[in-house]
Amino acid sequence: MYQTREAPRGTARRDAILRAAIELVGEGGPDALTHRAVAERAGVAVSATTYWFSSKEEIFREAVALAAQEEVERFERLVLDLAPRHVAPADWAREVSAALAADVQSDPARPIALYEFLLEAARQPALREDVARWEQAQLRLAEAGLRAAGSDDPATDAHVVVATITGLILGQLTTPRSDFEDQILRPALERLFTRLAP
Amino acid sequence: MYQTREAPRGTARRDAILRAAIELVGEGGPDALTHRAVAERAGVAVSATTYWFSSKEEIFREAVALAAQEEVERFERLVLDLAPRHVAPADWAREVSAALAADVQSDPARPIALYEFLLEAARQPALREDVARWEQAQLRLAEAGLRAAGSDDPATDAHVVVATITGLILGQLTTPRSDFEDQILRPALERLFTRLAP
DNA sequence: GGCCTTTTGGTATGTTTGTACCAACGAGTG
DNA sequence: CACTCGTTGGTACAAACATACCAAAAGGCC
Numbered sequence: 001m002y003q004t005r006e007a008p009r010g011t012a013r014r015d016a017i018l019r020a021a022i023e024l025v026g027e028g029g030p031d032a033l034t035h036r037a038v039a040e041r042a043g044v045a046v047s048a049t050t051y052w053f054s055s056k057e058e059i060f061r062e063a064v065a066l067a068a069q070e071e072v073e074r075f076e077r078l079v080l081d082l083a084p085r086h087v088a089p090a091d092w093a094r095e096v097s098a099a100l101a102a103d104v105q106s107d108p109a110r111p112i113a114l115y116e117f118l119l120e121a122a123r124q125p126a127l128r129e130d131v132a133r134w135e136q137a138q139l140r141l142a143e144a145g146l147r148a149a150g151s152d153d154p155a156t157d158a159h160v161v162v163a164t165i166t167g168l169i170l171g172q173l174t175t176p177r178s179d180f181e182d183q184i185l186r187p188a189l190e191r192l193f194t195r196l197a198p
Numbered sequence: 199m200y201q202t203r204e205a206p207r208g209t210a211r212r213d214a215i216l217r218a219a220i221e222l223v224g225e226g227g228p229d230a231l232t233h234r235a236v237a238e239r240a241g242v243a244v245s246a247t248t249y250w251f252s253s254k255e256e257i258f259r260e261a262v263a264l265a266a267q268e269e270v271e272r273f274e275r276l277v278l279d280l281a282p283r284h285v286a287p288a289d290w291a292r293e294v295s296a297a298l299a300a301d302v303q304s305d306p307a308r309p310i311a312l313y314e315f316l317l318e319a320a321r322q323p324a325l326r327e328d329v330a331r332w333e334q335a336q337l338r339l340a341e342a343g344l345r346a347a348g349s350d351d352p353a354t355d356a357h358v359v360v361a362t363i364t365g366l367i368l369g370q371l372t373t374p375r376s377d378f379e380d381q382i383l384r385p386a387l388e389r390l391f392t393r394l395a396p
Numbered sequence: 397g398g399c400c401t402t403t404t405g406g407t408a409t410g411t412t413t414g415t416a417c418c419a420a421c422g423a424g425t426g
Numbered sequence: 427c428a429c430t431c432g433t434t435g436g437t438a439c440a441a442a443c444a445t446a447c448c449a450a451a452a453g454g455c456c
Contacts, residue, residue: 013433028321029228029321030228030229031229034412035413035415036412036414046435047416048434050414055414056414108320112317112321115317116317118368118372119227119313119317120227121373123225123227132373135369135372135373156385156386157389159386160386160390163361163366163386164358165361165365166361166365166368166369167363170313170364171333173316173317173320174316174317174329174333187354188361191351191354191355192358195394196389208402208403211403232442233445234444242405243404243405244405244406245406245407245446246403246405249403249404253444253445254443254445398455398456400453401455402451402453403450404449405450406449407448408447409444410445411443412443412444413442414441414442416437416438417437419434419436419437420433420434421432421434422431422432422433423432424429425430425431426430
């Protein structure tokens with residue numbers, strides 16, 4: 001008998017630990033991130049968490065970095081998905097709100113974890129570089145879209161659109177509504193797009 | 199000699215504990231909320247925290263309720279302050295952004311704590327009633343203002359404005375900019391007001 | 397004054413936590 | 427084959443934790 005283990009090995013374990021950390025923070029807040037909990041969730045021994053990371057804080061920091069980076073990639077994939085399909089600016093509200101609503105609905109723990117990371121970055125300047133990159137990616141995408149749609153002040157409008165989306169999603173997380181996409185998110189984005197880029 | 203003690207007594211202690219809890223959550227996140235820390239911050243003995251509250255979770259819940267209620271009152275005070283001065287809709291952006299920026303700059307820990315409470319409400323439905331009341335107060339104020347300013351869809355626009363403010367403040371907390379009020383917040387609100395309520 | 401209820405401060409207890417430690421293991425190299 | 431280095435799992439331990447406990451003090455009421 002050689003191997004009955006299905007647990008990941010090598011650097012894959014490092015990754016599994018970070019993903020478990022993101023899940024735990026999303027589901028239970030920063031309190032839920034303990035060596036024992038993250039080890040159990042990742043399917044590794046407790047000592048694996050201290051072998052791959054020098055402290056709990058490092059697990060947290062690396063989890064923030066990973067989540068932020070994945071979010072940047074997610075945004076870039078979204079723009080790569082929309083562009084080739086030549087979605088008309090007027091249809092952007094529908095496309096974007098559908099993607100965002102699906103994101104929040106399918107796995108609320110993930111956006112919750114991301115917001116948790118944002119707040120932690122508010123306290124730990126060391127985390128700001130990671131979340132700033134994510135923020136810049138959002139602004140870049142929004143500004144390009146708004147410019148293409150005809151905004152005469154795409155920089156300011158990008159801030160408005162990104163902040164609106166951030167705020168609306170946060171609101172949906174805290175007080176969920178079943179008609180979020182149809183009654184809140186899409187109308188708000190349609191309104192914004194038509195008024196900012198007429 | 200009657201009393202040499204300066205520590206608060208009676209239900210004032212309960213209040214001191216909750217205020218200390220809000221401060222701690224804002225400064226150090228939910229992890230920082232421990233019986234020992236909150237007792238020291240409030241200037242009371244550890245046992246006072248278990249006397250006035252049956253558990254740490256109850257301290258947290260009551261802190262959320264207190265913070266949310268105070269936030270509602272703060273908003274009502276803001277509208278009571280603006281109305282008698284007959285501030286023209288065109289000047290609202292300046293007035294509101296000045297008030298918000300001062301709020302964030304003077305004591306960032308407080309808004310951070312409020313966002314932390316929002317995220318906890320996303321996990322604990324028991325907290326939603328409190329934060330929903332706060333959210334409703336924001337929407338009510340924004341909707342009234344937008345209606346007065348001539349918006350033709352004040353309900354949707356209120357969601358947009360509230361979400362934008364929420365998102366912009368969250369952004370300023372996570373990646374602070376010294377020119378936040380002048381370069382980000384006020385331009386965004388001016389843009390929104392002039393475009394949504396022309 | 398005495399009496400009873402509420403409040404307070406100090407301390408105790410059992411649990412959970414972060415993290416160190418160490419023996420064993422796997423895979424590659426000679 | 428043996429040797430080595432990077433990994434793994436189990437366990438140990440001191441510190442911090444939530445919370446219970448209790449004796450004493452304070453405040454109101456007769």
